[in-house]
Amino acid sequence: MAGKPILYSYFRSSCSWRVRIALAVKGIDYEYVAVNLLKSEQLGEKYRSVNLTSQVPSMEVDGMVLTQSNAIIEYLDETREGPSLLPKDPKKRFLARQLSQIISCGIQPLQNLSVLRYLGDERKVEWAQKVITGGFEAFETLVDQSSGKYCVGDEVTMADLCLVPQVYNANRFKVDMSKYPAISRINAALLELDAFKVAHPSKQPDCPEDLR
Amino acid sequence: MAGKPILYSYFRSSCSWRVRIALAVKGIDYEYVAVNLLKSEQLGEKYRSVNLTSQVPSMEVDGMVLTQSNAIIEYLDETREGPSLLPKDPKKRFLARQLSQIISCGIQPLQNLSVLRYLGDERKVEWAQKVITGGFEAFETLVDQSSGKYCVGDEVTMADLCLVPQVYNANRFKVDMSKYPAISRINAALLELDAFKVAHPSKQPDCPEDLR
Numbered sequence: 078m079a080g081k082p083i084l085y086s087y088f089r090s091s092c093s094w095r096v097r098i099a100l101a102v103k104g105i106d107y108e109y110v111a112v113n114l115l116k117s118e119q120l121g122e123k124y125r126s127v128n129l130t131s132q133v134p135s136m137e138v139d140g141m142v143l144t145q146s147n148a149i150i151e152y153l154d155e156t157r158e159g160p161s162l163l164p165k166d167p168k169k170r171f172l173a174r175q176l177s178q179i180i181s182c183g184i185q186p187l188q189n190l191s192v193l194r195y196l197g198d199e200r201k202v203e204w205a206q207k208v209i210t211g212g213f214e215a216f217e218t219l220v221d222q223s224s225g226k227y228c229v230g231d232e233v234t235m236a237d238l239c240l241v242p243q244v245y246n247a248n249r250f251k252v253d254m255s256k257y258p259a260i261s262r263i264n265a266a267l268l269e270l271d272a273f274k275v276a277h278p279s280k281q282p283d284c285p286e287d288l289r
Numbered sequence: 290m291a292g293k294p295i296l297y298s299y300f301r302s303s304c305s306w307r308v309r310i311a312l313a314v315k316g317i318d319y320e321y322v323a324v325n326l327l328k329s330e331q332l333g334e335k336y337r338s339v340n341l342t343s344q345v346p347s348m349e350v351d352g353m354v355l356t357q358s359n360a361i362i363e364y365l366d367e368t369r370e371g372p373s374l375l376p377k378d379p380k381k382r383f384l385a386r387q388l389s390q391i392i393s394c395g396i397q398p399l400q401n402l403s404v405l406r407y408l409g410d411e412r413k414v415e416w417a418q419k420v421i422t423g424g425f426e427a428f429e430t431l432v433d434q435s436s437g438k439y440c441v442g443d444e445v446t447m448a449d450l451c452l453v454p455q456v457y458n459a460n461r462f463k464v465d466m467s468k469y470p471a472i473s474r475i476n477a478a479l480l481e482l483d484a485f486k487v488a489h490p491s492k493q494p495d496c497p498e499d500l501r
Contacts, residue, residue: 215342
């Protein structure tokens with residue numbers, strides 16, 4: 078399959094955003110197909126003909142349809158040229174995966190759209206704040222020990238790809254970020270990088286004009 | 290650090306269980322330290338002196354304290370002898386990670402103890418069933434294509450380590466498992482393996498007598 082990968086993405090989905098950063102860091106050209114989660118397009122026939130699991134993001138590449146953002150990122154990392162998204166040293170690889178999972182298993186799933194809808198408008202902000210601050214306390218403690226310029230030393234890793242979208246969500250839910258100085262410093266450094274700039278929600282074709 | 294790894298575990302925690310299976314498959318001897326989540330021992334001073342993030346499981350090994358079960362599993366896999374928990378082929382490795390993450394990011398975090406306590410007794414069963422059936426529909430579709438005897442072909446992978454504890458939880462919440470024939474078949478085959486038998490909650494030192 079020699080065609081360009083196709084990424085099915087929603088501009089503000091943090092899992093889609095992680096994969097967009099991976100593609101940009103590794104310099105992989107791809108086609109962007111927008112799936113509007115607010116209109117539940119992921120549940121429609123058109124998207125389900127690509128991906129029966131109705132999850133975003135998904136990627137058509139190498140004759141397969143991939144879902145689960147961190148699994149996609151590791152697949153791209155193992156099969157494509159470009160800067161590695163995990164360190165070579167097993168202990169540092171562990172640290173990058175541990176930090177990634179604090180976000181991808183411990184925070185993001187608990188504050189995604191379907192959970193917030195279930196809780197209802199009254200409770201959703203309180204809940205999102207509780208989940209994010211709980212996870213960020215753990216993340217801050219660990220990243221304070223592992224970080225250089227970025228989460229693990231001075232090279233961008235999968236942990237950084239998870240962190241930036243999560244900080245964006247923390248800001249949307251008005252989490253007090255002054256309690257997390259290491260996270261804030263690393264996030265600011267990452268936002269300076271070209272790969273993080275082009276992958277930002279505000280730069281995606283499906284971002285509404287008023288959020289650009 | 291030449292000492293035995295120490296696993297801080299709760300007998301019924303599905304994330305602890307995953308790691309216990311990994312240790313058993315790879316034949317790694319370890320010390321078991323029980324942390325009682327129902328008594329909130331993970332929040333106590335004693336446990337926090339080991340692991341400030343208050344998460345279970347954690348493992349002391351190679352001079353580090355590790356958290357996040359799937360990151361621990363990949364670390365053990367990369368640094369220890371014994372059967373590999375991920376296939377060599379990148380596409381199959383992807384499949385094993387994708388299935389693992391459907392559970393570890395998409396199901397388990399949403400039906401763990403802290404979420405259920407937040408929702409309250411009235412809503413918790415309905416919520417847990419919704420989360421588990423949503424995730425199992427995706428898992429069933431994918432595993433039907435990737436499986437042989439186990440989730441990905443005929444070798445045990447990380448996906449199998451995630452699946453067995455999740456099926457146990459599904460049964461606790463009375464999910465109708467007849468809708469998931471592939472999952473049910475694979476789960477039954479896995480429960481026959483010695484590594485899965487010794488790692489079962491009922492075989493742990495902190496399992497109460499009446500659940501043995």
